[in-house]
Amino acid sequence: MKVVEPEFIRNAVLIGHTQSGKTSLAESMFFVSGMIARLGKTAEGNTVMDFEPEEVKKQSSISTAIGYADWKKSRINVLDTPGDVNFFSESINCLKVVDFAILVVCAASGVEVQTEKAWDAIEKFSIPRVVFVNKMDRERADYKSSLKEVEEIFKIKPVLVQLPIGQESSFKGVIDLFTMKAYVYPDDFSGKGKEQALPNDLAGEAESLRNSMIESIVEVEDALMEKYLEGQHIADEDLYRALRTGICQGKLTPVLFGSAFKNIGIDLLLDFAAQAAPTPMDHVDLVGKRADSDQEIVRKCSPNEPFCGVVFKSIVDPFAGKLTIFRVFSGRLPSDSNMLNSTRAQKERTGQIYKLFGKKQEAAEAAVCGDIVAVAKQKVTETGDMLCDEREAIVLKIIEFPTPLLSFAVQPKTKADEDKISTAIQKILEEDKTLELRRDQETKELILSGMGQGHLEITVERMKRKFGVEVTLKSPKIPYRETVTAKVKYVQGKYKRQTGGRGQYGDAVVDIEPLSKGQGVEFVDKVVGGAIPRNFIPSVEKGIREAAQKGILAGYPVVDFEVALVDGSYHDVDSSDMAFQIAGSMAFKKAVEQARPVLLEPIMVIEVMAPEDSTGDVMGDLNGRRARILGMDRKGKHTLIKAQVPLAEVLTYEPSLRSLTAGKGSFAIEFSHYEEVPSHVAQKVIDEYKKAKGQEEQKD
Numbered sequence: 272m273k274v275v276e277p278e279f280i281r282n283a284v285l286i287g288h289t290q291s292g293k294t295s296l297a298e299s300m301f302f303v304s305g306m307i308a309r310l311g312k313t314a315e316g317n318t319v320m321d322f323e324p325e326e327v328k329k330q331s332s333i334s335t336a337i338g339y340a341d342w343k344k345s346r347i348n349v350l351d352t353p354g355d356v357n358f359f360s361e362s363i364n365c366l367k368v369v370d371f372a373i374l375v376v377c378a379a380s381g382v383e384v385q386t387e388k389a390w391d392a393i394e395k396f397s398i399p400r401v402v403f404v405n406k407m408d409r410e411r412a413d414y415k416s417s418l419k420e421v422e423e424i425f426k427i428k429p430v431l432v433q434l435p436i437g438q439e440s441s442f443k444g445v446i447d448l449f450t451m452k453a454y455v456y457p458d459d460f461s462g463k464g465k466e467q468a469l470p471n472d473l474a475g476e477a478e479s480l481r482n483s484m485i486e487s488i489v490e491v492e493d494a495l496m497e498k499y500l501e502g503q504h505i506a507d508e509d510l511y512r513a514l515r516t517g518i519c520q521g522k523l524t525p526v527l528f529g530s531a532f533k534n535i536g537i538d539l540l541l542d543f544a545a546q547a548a549p550t551p552m553d554h555v556d557l558v559g560k561r562a563d564s565d566q567e568i569v570r571k572c573s574p575n576e577p578f579c580g581v582v583f584k585s586i587v588d589p590f591a592g593k594l595t596i597f598r599v600f601s602g603r604l605p606s607d608s609n610m611l612n613s614t615r616a617q618k619e620r621t622g623q624i625y626k627l628f629g630k631k632q633e634a635a636e637a638a639v640c641g642d643i644v645a646v647a648k649q650k651v652t653e654t655g656d657m658l659c660d661e662r663e664a665i666v667l668k669i670i671e672f673p674t675p676l677l678s679f680a681v682q683p684k685t686k687a688d689e690d691k692i693s694t695a696i697q698k699i700l701e702e703d704k705t706l707e708l709r710r711d712q713e714t715k716e717l718i719l720s721g722m723g724q725g726h727l728e729i730t731v732e733r734m735k736r737k738f739g740v741e742v743t744l745k746s747p748k749i750p751y752r753e754t755v756t757a758k759v760k761y762v763q764g765k766y767k768r769q770t771g772g773r774g775q776y777g778d779a780v781v782d783i784e785p786l787s788k789g790q791g792v793e794f795v796d797k798v799v800g801g802a803i804p805r806n807f808i809p810s811v812e813k814g815i816r817e818a819a820q821k822g823i824l825a826g827y828p829v830v831d832f833e834v835a836l837v838d839g840s841y842h843d844v845d846s847s848d849m850a851f852q853i854a855g856s857m858a859f860k861k862a863v864e865q866a867r868p869v870l871l872e873p874i875m876v877i878e879v880m881a882p883e884d885s886t887g888d889v890m891g892d893l894n895g896r897r898a899r900i901l902g903m904d905r906k907g908k909h910t911l912i913k914a915q916v917p918l919a920e921v922l923t924y925e926p927s928l929r930s931l932t933a934g935k936g937s938f939a940i941e942f943s944h945y946e947e948v949p950s951h952v953a954q955k956v957i958d959e960y961k962k963a964k965g966q967e968e969q970k971d
Contacts, residue, residue: 272626272633275346277551277572277641281544282348282598284365286393287375288383289354289934292405294320294332295531296375297351303462303537304340304347306628310460310534319629320351324736325729333729335361335584337596337627337643345545348643354385356937357726360673360705361584363392367669368583368598368643370549371399371518373540378404378412378438378528382420384880384935387907390425399518399549401525403540407435407442408530414438418526424907427524430487432514433539434477435528436470445528445536446473448481449507454539462534485510491517511547519553551641557600559657559667562613568665570601572640577663578602578610580638582656583670587702589737595652596627596645602660604638611661614668617651618661654704672704675720676940677925679727679744681708682717688740692717695738699730706730713828714748724925746922750873751956752945753822753829755866758784761837762865764858766850777850779803779811780838783862786831788944792819795835803839803851810848811836814855823860824868824953825960830945832866834859870953871945873918876901878911878939885932886910892931896920897949915943919952 285293298318302310311318316327320336332353340347350369352362366372372393376386393400402421404414414435421429434446436453444455444464453473454464469477489495489505491513498505517523527543529536557570557579570579580597587593604610606624611617625632625645638644652658655670681696683689696708696719707720721727727744734740760782768775786793794812803811819829839854877898881889883905889912893900898916905911921940928936948956 272635274635274637274639275642277574277639279345280348280551280641281345281548282350282369282371282551282641282643283544283548284350284352284362284369284372285375286352286362286366286372286389287354288377288380288385288389289331289356291354291375291377291380291383291386292531293354293375294318294336294351296373296403296405296537297336297338297349299462299531299534299537300340300347300349300541301338303534304342304541306338306340322630325732329729331355333358335365336629337584338629339626340541342541343545347541347544350643354389355725356385357721357723357729359385359388360722362389364583364670364672366392366396366398368581369398370551370554370641371401374400374402376402376404376417376421377409378407378414378417379409381413381417382424382907384882384909384937387424387880387909388937397521397555399521399553401518401527401543401548402429404435404526404528405531407438407528408440408533408535410439412438412442414528420908421526425524428487429524429526430484431480432484432525432543433527433536434473434480436473442530442533442535445539446477447539448477448484449510451477451481454536456533456535458533460534462537464535464538487523488513488517491520491522514547515549515553518547519549554600554641557665557667557669559665562611562616562664562666570665572601574603574640576601576640577660577665578604578658579660579665580604580658581667581669582652582654582658585652585654585702587698587737589698592648593701594625594632594645594647595649596643597658598643599638599640601640603640604644606634606636609661610658611664612649612652612656613659613664613666614656615651619649619652619658621646622648653701673722674941675705675707675722676938677723677727677922678718678720678747679724680714680716680747681719681742682745684741684743688742691738691740692742695734695740698738699734703730711747711750713750716747718747719744724923749919749922749956751825751827751948752871753824753827753863753868754831754871755783755785755829755863755868757865757867758782759862759866762858762862764854764856764861766853766857767845769845774842774845775847775850775853776842776845777807777810777847777852777854778840779814779836779851779854779858781815781855781858781862782835782837783859783866784833785866786833788831790831792816792830793833795833797835797837798839803836803841804846807841807846807848807851808836810851811839811855811858814852815859817852818856818859822868823863824870825957826964827870829863829868830871834862870948870956872948872952874915874943874946875918875921875940876913876943877916877921877924878913879928879936880906880909880911880938881928881932881936882909885936886912888931889928889936892927896924917946917948918942 436444453467489499551572579601580599582597584596765778822829898914901913
């Protein structure tokens with residue numbers, strides 16, 4: 272495959288709400304550009320980008336797919352990202368390696384919750400953007416309503432570069448406001464627009480919109496503004512140049528229209544990308560540090576610069592190995608050459624370089640700055656790593672991963688699955704960095720955490736398909752805590768045992784009192800007069816701390832207390848470290864019983880984004896989950912609700928929220944603090960613990 276120079280490369284990410292038609296749009300771009308001979312459909316499971324079995328089954332993207340369209344000397348790399356909230360972190364990371372974003376908005380649904388999140392991320396990373404209003408042929412399509420939402424919610428003045436001809440079933444084409452020509456498309460799905468004269472009923476509106484478009488564009492350049500004010504003619508190439516400048520600077524947000532399903536307006540979108548979209552040469556320079564010092568270095572998008580690239584995705588296959596996908600930001604990388612993983616300070620061999628087209632891999636001679644390529648079988652490289660010339664190493668962290676929102680305990684179905692589970696999950700984790708796996712030392716469970724229930728369910732399906740490992744997901748045990756609420760003095764724990772030979776004797780007397788939240792466990796030695804020899808006092812402390820790991824109410828760790836060793840006694844012959852450990856443990860347990868112990872539960876801060884018409888239902892549901900509402904704020908068409916809620920009440924919150932909001936709600940959650948469990952709830956936890964303990968004792 273020929274190498275395309277950076278000035279002819281366009282790196283675009285398709286981003287937006289799920290079901291807005293991103294994958295269909297990519298398919299249409301490939302078809303119209305001649306990259307594929309047959310137009311696939313997501314409903315039929317035969318598109319270029321949705322090729323994973325789970326995506327075919329779900330009829331929705333669950334991971335980023337990469338393809339390209341060669342169009343009029345330009346190569347347009349297309350990153351098709353998932354809109355589902357469970358997988359949206361992939362979409363956000365892709366923004367960091369592209370040159371512009373195509374925000375896909377459904378003409379029938381308008382701006383939805385993930386559309387807002389996509390826009391927020393675009394703004395956060397200062398990514399040039401274009402809005403494509405898709406599904407203009409759908410029932411209830413209303414482009415003016417969608418544009419009003421874009422303007423009001425995103426607080427921008429969108430620049431129309433096209434005007435649709437009809438909408439819903441009457442949608443048949445668009446007017447290009449640059450050329451003032453109408454393009455009408457036949458019903459044969461060919462995507463070949465026929466140039467026609469402007470419809471009489473739209474000519475006046477088109478002229479008015481063209482003037483508004485030109486006024487917005489010339490504001491970018493003072494020289495063009497002067498020419499415009501003087502009434503001079505402005506050439507289209509000058510307008511396109513200024514438009515590109517405005518897009519790069521984030522001052523202009525062009526809007527285009529079309530239907531990916533009917534292949535209407537797709538050729539004009541490709542034209543626009545080739546003529547006006549930012550190139551890799553327009554991308555901001557990378558600023559990092561040398562690997563061996565804090566010296567700042569800059570990498571520009573030039574073939575003459577040292578090679579530098581960022582890995583933004585990995586695909587792990589049990590048979591073919593791992594495929595590492597990266598954006599080249601500077602320099603040139605030939606196939607079969609060496610490079611340095613500066614993140615891990617280890618050398619890698621590139622082997623063959625590939626261009627990706629969905630699941631297909633096409634061999635390339637080299638990777639040039641600005642391009643997106645892949646290499647296979649890297650030994651240490653993972654998603655987020657920096658690759659560079661080993662003689663000119665640069666260190667820079669571009670990709671960051673969000674904190675998982677939901678956790679489940681993973682339970683293997685068979686002994687064979689148990690033996691393979693860790694290896695399988697570790698392979699999955701190499702592919703998906705938004706997953707976390709840990710062994711809970713307290714509950715002894717294997718905990719898998721991800722961005723939502725759907726995310727974890729898909730992960731389980733992948734484990735079965737790729738590695739033959741079957742597991743079930745169950746709600747993890749809540750990490751409750753226990754504490755004391757009263758001060759108790761002079762509680763004795765005496766351990767005495769005589770077995771014929773040397774006996775065991777330890778005697779410890781303690782005081783206990785509660786501490787403030789988060790202060791942990793404090794041990795104080797207040798023994799005077801040698802009641803207990805100094806060498807046995809650490810043994811008493813050890814016995815107390817070990818006993819505190821398993822409380823008397825429900826077996827959870829006891830926290831936030833101070834215990835003071837105030838007295839005791841010993842035997843010259845029979846006392847030992849073990850005896851005083853047991854005595855300390857006995858004294859502690861008795862003291863806790865008398866100090867009014869209570870159960871504590873983890874409290875989370877939750878932020879819920881819900882459509883306005885679902886706010887009441889969401890609030891009622893949160894109240895039913897023992898939540899304390901901290902505040903509410905309006906954000907576009909949605910309401911942001913902030914609350915504190917017990918972890919036990921939100922383990923399965925995602926499906927409930929999805930049901931309440933018709934799939935339009937989302938939430939984020941993080942740990943806040945521990946708080947006393949209401950007595951009626953605590954009693955249930957205690958009863959369950961006693962029941963389970965009784966069953967274990969019967970087995971023994």
